[in-house]
Amino acid sequence: MSRGERQVPVTRRLLAARPVRTAAGALGIGLALMMMLLLNGLWTGVQQRVTVYDDHLAADLVVVPAGTESLFADPGVLPAATVTAVEATDGVTGAWPIRTMYSILELPHGKAAVAAVASEPGGPGGPWALTAGRAPATADEVALDALFADQHGLAVGDDMPMFGHPMRVVGLTDGTAMFMTPMVFTTSAAMTGMLGAGDTTGAVLVTTDTPGRVADRLRDQGLTVRTPAQLREASLTLATKIYGSPVKLMVSVAFATGTLIVALVAYTRVSEQQRDLGVLKALGAAPGRVRRIAVAETAALTAAGAVAAVILLLLTRELLSWWRPAFPVVMTSATLTRTATAAAGMALLAAWLPAHRLSRLDAASAFRSR
Amino acid sequence: MTTADHTAPEQPTGRDRPVTVAVRGLTKTYGHGAAEVAAVREVDLDVHAGEVLLVMGPSGSGKTTLLLMLGALLRPTAGSIVVTGRDRRRVEIATTLERELPALRANTFGFIFQDYALLDALTATENIAVAANIAGIKGTAANRRARALLDRVGLAHRAAARPSQMSGGEQQRVSVARALANDPPVLLADEPTANLDASRGRDLSRLLRQLADEDDRSIVIVSHDNRLREVADRVLWLEDGRFKTLAGLVVDPVCRMQVEPTGPHVDWEGRTLWFCSEGCRTEFTADPQRFVAGGD
Ligand SMILES: Nc1ncnc2c1ncn2[C@@H]1O[C@H](COP(=O)(O)OP(=O)(O)OP(=O)(O)O)[C@@H](O)[C@H]1O
Numbered sequence: 142m143s144r145g146e147r148q149v150p151v152t153r154r155l156l157a158a159r160p161v162r163t164a165a166g167a168l169g170i171g172l173a174l175m176m177m178l179l180l181n182g183l184w185t186g187v188q189q190r191v192t193v194y195d196d197h198l199a200a201d202l203v204v205v206p207a208g209t210e211s212l213f214a215d216p217g218v219l220p221a222a223t224v225t226a227v228e229a230t231d232g233v234t235g236a237w238p239i240r241t242m243y244s245i246l247e248l249p250h251g252k253a254a255v256a257a258v259a260s261e262p263g264g265p266g267g268p269w270a271l272t273a274g275r276a277p278a279t280a281d282e283v284a285l286d287a288l289f290a291d292q293h294g295l296a297v298g299d300d301m302p303m304f305g306h307p308m309r310v311v312g313l314t315d316g317t318a319m320f321m322t323p324m325v326f327t328t329s330a331a332m333t334g335m336l337g338a339g340d341t342t343g344a345v346l347v348t349t350d351t352p353g354r355v356a357d358r359l360r361d362q363g364l365t366v367r368t369p370a371q372l373r374e375a376s377l378t379l380a381t382k383i384y385g386s387p388v389k390l391m392v393s394v395a396f397a398t399g400t401l402i403v404a405l406v407a408y409t410r411v412s413e414q415q416r417d418l419g420v421l422k423a424l425g426a427a428p429g430r431v432r433r434i435a436v437a438e439t440a441a442l443t444a445a446g447a448v449a450a451v452i453l454l455l456l457t458r459e460l461l462s463w464w465r466p467a468f469p470v471v472m473t474s475a476t477l478t479r480t481a482t483a484a485a486g487m488a489l490l491a492a493w494l495p496a497h498r499l500s501r502l503d504a505a506s507a508f509r510s511r
Numbered sequence: 512m513t514t515a516d517h518t519a520p521e522q523p524t525g526r527d528r529p530v531t532v533a534v535r536g537l538t539k540t541y542g543h544g545a546a547e548v549a550a551v552r553e554v555d556l557d558v559h560a561g562e563v564l565l566v567m568g569p570s571g572s573g574k575t576t577l578l579l580m581l582g583a584l585l586r587p588t589a590g591s592i593v594v595t596g597r598d599r600r601r602v603e604i605a606t607t608l609e610r611e612l613p614a615l616r617a618n619t620f621g622f623i624f625q626d627y628a629l630l631d632a633l634t635a636t637e638n639i640a641v642a643a644n645i646a647g648i649k650g651t652a653a654n655r656r657a658r659a660l661l662d663r664v665g666l667a668h669r670a671a672a673r674p675s676q677m678s679g680g681e682q683q684r685v686s687v688a689r690a691l692a693n694d695p696p697v698l699l700a701d702e703p704t705a706n707l708d709a710s711r712g713r714d715l716s717r718l719l720r721q722l723a724d725e726d727d728r729s730i731v732i733v734s735h736d737n738r739l740r741e742v743a744d745r746v747l748w749l750e751d752g753r754f755k756t757l758a759g760l761v762v763d764p765v766c767r768m769q770v771e772p773t774g775p776h777v778d779w780e781g782r783t784l785w786f787c788s789e790g791c792r793t794e795f796t797a798d799p800q801r802f803v804a805g806g807d
């Protein structure tokens with residue numbers, strides 16, 4: 142049997158015969174896939190956001206208080222003298238104190254949870270992507286995440302109280318919102334003043350050309366040393382611990398729902414076409430050919446559904462970024478690949494059922510009058 | 512006064528022609544135990560090349576069941592069906608493997624369904640071409656064949672129409688054309704005229720007659736429709752799953768077939784003579800001597 146020669150495109154004709162139903166089927170599949178993509182994208186977004194500070198730490202090592210795994214989630218204090226001790230260690234090219242913490246700000250519009258960072262002016266650990274103004278330099282200056290500033294009606298030059306201290310906004314930064322907590326940058330001096338903890342620091346950022354050896358030397362002094370990669374891992378683990386299970390549950394539910402919708406659409410179509418397919422069988426079409434028609438139809442619907450899903454997702458993402466900018470939806474090629482694989486899996490799963498039913502379809506049924 | 516007999520009445524004409532379908536002891540029982548229905552019981556039957564066989568009978572007598580078994584669409588409970596293909600090969604349908612049945616159907620049989628059973632998603636041409644595809648004719652050859660067949664049933668001008676845009680008679684003609692797509696030695700038709708008006712029904716029966724004559728095809732029609740008697744070489748009466756011979760059957764002097772004394776007849780020299788069809792009666796009245804003088 143030569144495959145090359147053209148045959149009557151039965152699958153295509155069946156799909157085109159009822160365009161509204163075909164479109165509705167594809168849309169149903171599209172919505173289900175879109176939910177999966179959206180949840181996946183949200184999760185990727187959350188993961189990117191919780192590590193945004195760790196990803197931009199311009200340091201080779203970080204000395205943290207004993208027991209600290211993650212900079213923001215479990216901040217502690219180190220004696221202020223640690224900075225000089227680290228600086229004096231052989232191989233260290235620079236040491237800067239920073240403080241990182243989640244805190245609640247009392248703003249004119251109400252309370253707001255932020256991730257506060259205090260660093261040395263000119264040193265690492267401060268704002269890295271200014272869109273307006275400059276980095277804070279004195280004890281009464283802050284730089285804010287631009288989106289957060291916008292939400293609270295703040296601009297460069299405005300006053301913004303922080304822990305009861307009058308501060309002034311001198312800069313706006315972009316892409317500095319951790320999940321649900323935008324970042325606020327200030328100087329070490331400002332934070333020390335606000336906390337009234339003059340002889341302490343939060344952590345020490347270290348630059349060096351020989352991180353391995355320096356880390357050993359610092360550990361020998363009884364200090365706890367982390368690499369930025371370790372801190373990033375800790376942030377991710379923490380986020381997964383908090384949000385991971387519900388997100389995974391939602392993704393599973395979306396997948397199950399999606400599979401069900403695809404299966405239902407495929408099953409309904411095959412039921413509708415059972416007579417047509419039975420006629421083909423009576424005319425002598427091999428069961429394999431009849432099954433291929435059903436599977437190709439399901440596959441085509443799923444492919445159309447995937448296209449619909451991407452369009453729906455882009456729309457939803459736009460809508461979400463306008464309505465709830467704190468919820469980032471990030472599409473990576475990994476997410477797309479995973480969802481495409483899922484869609485193919487769904488289609489296969491969904492096509493199996495009607496195809497199985499078709500192979501048992503009685504060819505004689507076509508001959509019996511309705 | 513009626514005696515039942517499971518064998519078909521002997522057929523005087525066409526005996527010289529080869530048998531395309533030979534049926535022996537064919538039986539079909541549906542269900543089990545209390546729900547058991549014996550739809551066809553030990554039927555014997557020979558269908559000859561070029562013959563139009565009409566099977567009549569009351570509703571539920573097993574006509575469709577018989578036809579489904581002949582067409583390899585339903586497996587018999589017992590008995591044998593041997594069909595001779597165009598290549599003269601003889602195949603026993605009853606014992607053919609399940610996976611070989613599709614090819615057997617595609618190469619041997621043409622089916623005409625009561626409700627046409629056309630695919631509404633396809634045009635008239637495509638409906639025929641898809642049957643040709645199934646029989647192994649691909650590409651433009653299938654399309655050419657479809658168009659030629661449409662022309663043959665007088666529907667060349669409706670080639671691009673969909674079944675839903677055609678009248679019942681047109682749809683039935685498309686379904687006849689589709690049944691010819693694989694040039695089958697045997698055509699099987701279940702109530703082909705049931706949904707047609709009188710004149711369309713007559714047109715269709717003439718077309719079927721032509722198909723049997725021109726291509727030496729065997730045609731088995733099951734129907735309630737008396738109009739089809741006109742074109743049939745033989746009429747068999749199925750009742751309770753068996754062919755019945757009425758004690759009161761008489762012989763048609765033209766075709767020598769046994770007929771019920773209920774159809775076309777003439778009063779001739781004080782006797783009433785019965786015919787299987789209007790055709791035989793006309794032939795008789797044209798030259799009665801030819802048939803009676805030569806008789807016993
Ligand atoms: N799939 C089936 N299961 C059980 N019984 C069946 C089945 N198909 C047919 N029968 C029974 O077998 C008998 C013969 O049915 P069949 O359809 O062959 O009759 P028919 O002569 O074609 O009738 P009609 O003229 O009404 O079409 C009937 O009693 C019917 O109820």
Ligand SMILES: [Mg+2]
Pocket residue numbers: 574575576701
């Ligand atoms: Mg019937």
